[in-house]
Amino acid sequence: MGVPTLGCMCAVCHSTDPHNNRMRSSIALRYADAGSTQRTVLIDTGQEFRMQALRFGVNSVDAVLYTHGHADHVLGFDDLRPLTFGKDANLPLYADDSTADVIEQIFSYTFDKANRYPTSARVDLHRLSSEPGTTVDLFGATVERVPVQHGRQVIAGYRFGRAAYLTDMSDLSERSYESLQGLDIVILDALRREPHPSHSHLDKSVAIAQRIGAKRTYFTHISHDLDHGPTEAELPEGIHLAYDGLRLPFRIHEVAQ
Ligand SMILES: [Zn+2]
Ligand SMILES: [Zn+2]
Ligand SMILES: [Zn+2]
Numbered sequence: 001m002g003v004p005t006l007g008c009m010c011a012v013c014h015s016t017d018p019h020n021n022r023m024r025s026s027i028a029l030r031y032a033d034a035g036s037t038q039r040t041v042l043i044d045t046g047q048e049f050r051m052q053a054l055r056f057g058v059n060s061v062d063a064v065l066y067t068h069g070h071a072d073h074v075l076g077f078d079d080l081r082p083l084t085f086g087k088d089a090n091l092p093l094y095a096d097d098s099t100a101d102v103i104e105q106i107f108s109y110t111f112d113k114a115n116r117y118p119t120s121a122r123v124d125l126h127r128l129s130s131e132p133g134t135t136v137d138l139f140g141a142t143v144e145r146v147p148v149q150h151g152r153q154v155i156a157g158y159r160f161g162r163a164a165y166l167t168d169m170s171d172l173s174e175r176s177y178e179s180l181q182g183l184d185i186v187i188l189d190a191l192r193r194e195p196h197p198s199h200s201h202l203d204k205s206v207a208i209a210q211r212i213g214a215k216r217t218y219f220t221h222i223s224h225d226l227d228h229g230p231t232e233a234e235l236p237e238g239i240h241l242a243y244d245g246l247r248l249p250f251r252i253h254e255v256a257q
Helices: 049-056 077-084 097-106 174-179 202-212 228-234
Strands: 027-032 038-043 063-065 091-096 123-128 135-138 141-150 153-160 163-166 185-189 216-220 239-241
Touching (some): 077 091, 091 097, 091 153, 097 123, 141 163, 185 202, 228 239
Parallel strands (some): 038 063, 063 091, 091 123, 185 216, 216 239
Antiparallel strands (some): 027 038
16 A cells, blocks of 8 residues: 555654655566667656656666556556657566456557557557466566465466565465575565565564575565564664665676576
């Protein structure tokens, strides 16, 4: 819901610590392709995509990977428009069938072949298989779709080189744990302290992080339940709370251990 949460009077929602100011979850991957051109690949475009792009200097986008079709992950789609104008090619989007269906339905004026709104986003929506092990090559980097349990749904996490992003996760299959071996960085859902039907909670996320065994873990999709400073102080070594604007260096290519 974002922090501050509308209508809430709690201490975290009124905190003066900027780490407690949380827009909806998404990340941008930045890396150089084979021709040394800097590329930006987004994972999700939530309601605040425009504000995030302005605040953190996302001036161009080369591709977008979507995790699932919930509002907090897709509703910023339309603000991609100005970043798609005047380009040689349409902006490629990648989503599994159920997510692509939601995007096409909400933004039907963009995808309607007979009656497309003339200045809608210039995008090509590519449908990704939901089978474990599905990969997509983006500008010389291989991104693997890692299936993630999100309540009753199975949605997409993504692994890119030695890092992975698993937002909106309540559990992981054995097969997905296999896909997450040898990571330097994993970014995991940890919504709050109490269990939730479709999101992992703090203790469970710590256990999942320890099983994945990445060198460093960052929790995301954090509600107003978690006060940044005190929560950060109680987490085991190598496990941290992420925050808006956090920048993490990672290897986009697999390197032998
Ligand atoms: Zn609150
Ligand atoms: Zn969700
Ligand atoms: Zn979400």
